[in-house]
Amino acid sequence: MRNNPSSSSPRALSSSPQALSSSPRKRGSRKLSIVNILNQFSQALTSSQTPLLDCEILLAFAIKASRTYLYTRPEQTLTPEQQEAFLQAFEQRQQGKPIAYIVGHKEFWSLDLLVNSHVLIPRPETELLVEIALNLLPKDQSLEIADLGTGSGAIALAIAKERPQANIKATDYSKEALHIAEQNAERLKIKNVQFVYSNWCNELKGSFNLIVSNPPYIAEQDPHLSTGDVQFEPKDALITGPTGLEAITHLIDQCRKHLRTKGYLLFEHGYNQAHEVQTILQRYGYKDIERFQDLANNERVTIGRLE
Ligand code: GLN
Numbered sequence: 001m002r003n004n005p006s007s008s009s010p011r012a013l014s015s016s017p018q019a020l021s022s023s024p025r026k027r028g029s030r031k032l033s034i035v036n037i038l039n040q041f042s043q044a045l046t047s048s049q050t051p052l053l054d055c056e057i058l059l060a061f062a063i064k065a066s067r068t069y070l071y072t073r074p075e076q077t078l079t080p081e082q083q084e085a086f087l088q089a090f091e092q093r094q095q096g097k098p099i100a101y102i103v104g105h106k107e108f109w110s111l112d113l114l115v116n117s118h119v120l121i122p123r124p125e126t127e128l129l130v131e132i133a134l135n136l137l138p139k140d141q142s143l144e145i146a147d148l149g150t151g152s153g154a155i156a157l158a159i160a161k162e163r164p165q166a167n168i169k170a171t172d173y174s175k176e177a178l179h180i181a182e183q184n185a186e187r188l189k190i191k192n193v194q195f196v197y198s199n200w201c202n203e204l205k206g207s208f209n210l211i212v213s214n215p216p217y218i219a220e221q222d223p224h225l226s227t228g229d230v231q232f233e234p235k236d237a238l239i240t241g242p243t244g245l246e247a248i249t250h251l252i253d254q255c256r257k258h259l260r261t262k263g264y265l266l267f268e269h270g271y272n273q274a275h276e277v278q279t280i281l282q283r284y285g286y287k288d289i290e291r292f293q294d295l296a297n298n299e300r301v302t303i304g305r306l307e
Contacts, residue, residue: 145163148204
């Protein structure tokens with residue numbers, strides 16, 4: 001809901017960075033230009049590794065413009081509503097909230113996806129999984145594909161967009177996540193994904209040429225969980241148990257019933273889990289196991305096929 005300007009006067013931006021860090025509510029009233037805001041607020045954003053970039057994104061969000069616009073109109077001053085929107089966003093960022101949750105969007109595979117705190121923020125490294133999936137999927141065939149634990153729908157929608165003839169079922173055990181994924185499909189006008197409320201394969205009907213997943217694979221005690229953006233993300237989408245391999249093992253087992261002959265299971269895992277993942281796949285009878293590295297040479301995706 002919009003603020004009523006007559007009942008509460010909007011907070012004003014200060015020209016003093018000290019005032020910013022001490023008490024955001026007691027700011028001076030001088031109107032600042034885009035360039036002043038970027039300079040001063042980026043200095044005050046000490047909690048971030050990329051303070052200027054963060055401020056650019058938040059300011060562009062607050063004034064409903066592109067980042068490029070900021071540099072074409074550096075002297076423009078903000079309206080009171082824009083100031084208020086920027087300050088609210090900035091304060092959330094200062095408290096560590098991920099940029100993607102503040103602005104409500106994240107780009108993945110050049111798709112603009114809605115995100116909120118019910119879904120993982122799609123990662124650039126997960127594009128590797130999409131790339132490998134596309135290499136397995138000829139363009140002109142109507143293959144059956146499943147994406148388990150779809151979250152925002154990132155993987156399913158990227159594959160669906162590139163392979164309009166394919167039929168994709170995307171599951172999640174979070175109704176809130178499915179709601180976001182459905183909205184993303186609608187906004188992107190992608191029609192070949194069907195969303196299914198299901199705990200992994202439990203409610204999944206049919207058999208598939210390819211099953212993909214970015215399951216939770218972080219061990220409960222992993223210190224990474226209390227750092228950066230991850231702290232704000234849904235625990236169920238990240239953590240799976242004491243070893244980090246619980247969900248992966250469950251998937252490898254369950255998917256055997258849903259894969260067609262010569263069907264592939266393709267999933268992301270931790271950079272140090274490739275060897276264990278391979279052993280589990282072999283134990284459950286998968287063949288042609290292949291491991292793939294991301295740009296940092298970490299093994300992050302493994303594929304296996306059923307005979
Ligand atoms: N890649 C994510 C991270 O390390 C984890 C995603 C997942 O568990 N699927 O933060």
